[in-house]
Amino acid sequence: MPKISDKQREGRRQQILEAALACFAEDGFHQTGMADIVKRSGLSHGAVYLYFQSKDDLIEALADDRHRREAVLNSVAQGSGDPIEGLHALVRVYAQWLTDPAGEARRRVGIHGWAEALRNRRVRSSVVEGIDMPRALIVALVERGQHDGLIKRDLGAEAIARMLIAIFQGFVLQKSWGEDFDVAACMAAVDGVIDGLRTTRPDVKRRTRT
Amino acid sequence: MPKISDKQREGRRQQILEAALACFAEDGFHQTGMADIVKRSGLSHGAVYLYFQSKDDLIEALADDRHRREAVLNSVAQGSGDPIEGLHALVRVYAQWLTDPAGEARRRVGIHGWAEALRNRRVRSSVVEGIDMPRALIVALVERGQHDGLIKRDLGAEAIARMLIAIFQGFVLQKSWGEDFDVAACMAAVDGVIDGLRTTRPDVKRRTRT
DNA sequence: AAATAAAAAACGATCAGTCAGTCATTTTTA
DNA sequence: TAAAAATGACTGACTGATCGTTTTTTATTT
Numbered sequence: 001m002p003k004i005s006d007k008q009r010e011g012r013r014q015q016i017l018e019a020a021l022a023c024f025a026e027d028g029f030h031q032t033g034m035a036d037i038v039k040r041s042g043l044s045h046g047a048v049y050l051y052f053q054s055k056d057d058l059i060e061a062l063a064d065d066r067h068r069r070e071a072v073l074n075s076v077a078q079g080s081g082d083p084i085e086g087l088h089a090l091v092r093v094y095a096q097w098l099t100d101p102a103g104e105a106r107r108r109v110g111i112h113g114w115a116e117a118l119r120n121r122r123v124r125s126s127v128v129e130g131i132d133m134p135r136a137l138i139v140a141l142v143e144r145g146q147h148d149g150l151i152k153r154d155l156g157a158e159a160i161a162r163m164l165i166a167i168f169q170g171f172v173l174q175k176s177w178g179e180d181f182d183v184a185a186c187m188a189a190v191d192g193v194i195d196g197l198r199t200t201r202p203d204v205k206r207r208t209r210t
Numbered sequence: 211m212p213k214i215s216d217k218q219r220e221g222r223r224q225q226i227l228e229a230a231l232a233c234f235a236e237d238g239f240h241q242t243g244m245a246d247i248v249k250r251s252g253l254s255h256g257a258v259y260l261y262f263q264s265k266d267d268l269i270e271a272l273a274d275d276r277h278r279r280e281a282v283l284n285s286v287a288q289g290s291g292d293p294i295e296g297l298h299a300l301v302r303v304y305a306q307w308l309t310d311p312a313g314e315a316r317r318r319v320g321i322h323g324w325a326e327a328l329r330n331r332r333v334r335s336s337v338v339e340g341i342d343m344p345r346a347l348i349v350a351l352v353e354r355g356q357h358d359g360l361i362k363r364d365l366g367a368e369a370i371a372r373m374l375i376a377i378f379q380g381f382v383l384q385k386s387w388g389e390d391f392d393v394a395a396c397m398a399a400v401d402g403v404i405d406g407l408r409t410t411r412p413d414v415k416r417r418t419r420t
Numbered sequence: 421a422a423a424t425a426a427a428a429a430a431c432g433a434t435c436a437g438t439c440a441g442t443c444a445t446t447t448t449t450a
Numbered sequence: 451t452a453a454a455a456a457t458g459a460c461t462g463a464c465t466g467a468t469c470g471t472t473t474t475t476t477a478t479t480t
Contacts, residue, residue, distance in 0.1 A: 003445060003458045012459095027329055030240035034436055044461045045437080055436065108328055115325035117387055118318055119237055128387055152402075159392065159399035162384060166396075169383055170376020177327055177338055182369065186376075189369035192362075196406030222425095244470055254427045255471080265470065 025105035063113040083145035235315035293355035
């Protein structure tokens, strides 16, 4: 006989998570106090601990970003046909995610999570698994392209995948620090690199970024 | 009339810095206590505060890595001639730095520094300036290559530089988390990308990594 | 003895987390 | 249906521990 509905309960949970996200994005995990989260959520200490066992629980809950993974999946679902085009579609998704102002807090928390992953095994698992999915996706695309003779065979698909992921990670860092990071230009460079993976043909249509 | 020589003083300083580096690499800046550093250094609380005014002082002193910047400078000093070859030389330097087991602590502290840069202005300045130097270097190389007709002109030199730096940053992350990160293969992929920047010619000697 | 380096002790502040108690709502009883 | 009892949701003052830093004391060298 619950006193509030499941929907209300989930709402409270999100209320706390949003407060924690904002705090963590501002000051990092360990410089954010529970008092900060409590104040921002508008609830009390005790109430927060009804929904999350500990501060580490909150950290783990926020270290992972399910939304982004789903977006990646959708992007490949629609991107059928040419593997190279699939890679471009992926770039497009990440470019959008990188540009979205509403996602800045998530990006910042993500960076803090990368550091936290060095010392927290559960956070590390979450982070590594988070990049495993797009990695497998890229590997599959590249291997298919190589099999079909569309992509050069002299580079490992795994290495290419890790490199593309590294690019996005580095871009997140640079964008989060820098005042003058030109997302469009950098994404165009990535598109250029992807086109460079093509087996050399007489006339290759070169993509241009919108 | 000092009781210990300047050499001894500098030795003590390094002793503390090394202890702090090891601690920060293990647990991050804010999860490391001064007591940890004191214990590891073999000194006392008071002694440490004779050499550093505060914990933040230690963080700032370690957030930057002068050694690496010097290595980058040297690499380009020796790499004259072909700009593309200069980029490959840069890749070689970073590959070595990424592989060196003795540098693992520095890499880990570097990652913590990337997160800290989000909320600490001085650390951010240090980090951003740290990448500004290699960035300017790559930009200069690429622009020279483009001017000489060796490198394609359809991509911005700035964007290419940021992309290459992003690759290295991402590799540092992935290597520090992962158990199965193939440095050689990934560096080969970077070499492949760099070769892809070349203006298309009939026969291009393709590099192979040692 | 004078000076300085280092060690030891102690400082107030802040931390994550707890728990006895209040309030509001629901269920039971009459 | 109305009062009583029960329970869930929530509060906030409080705890012991730990934080970075300062002050005091001891040891060592000139």
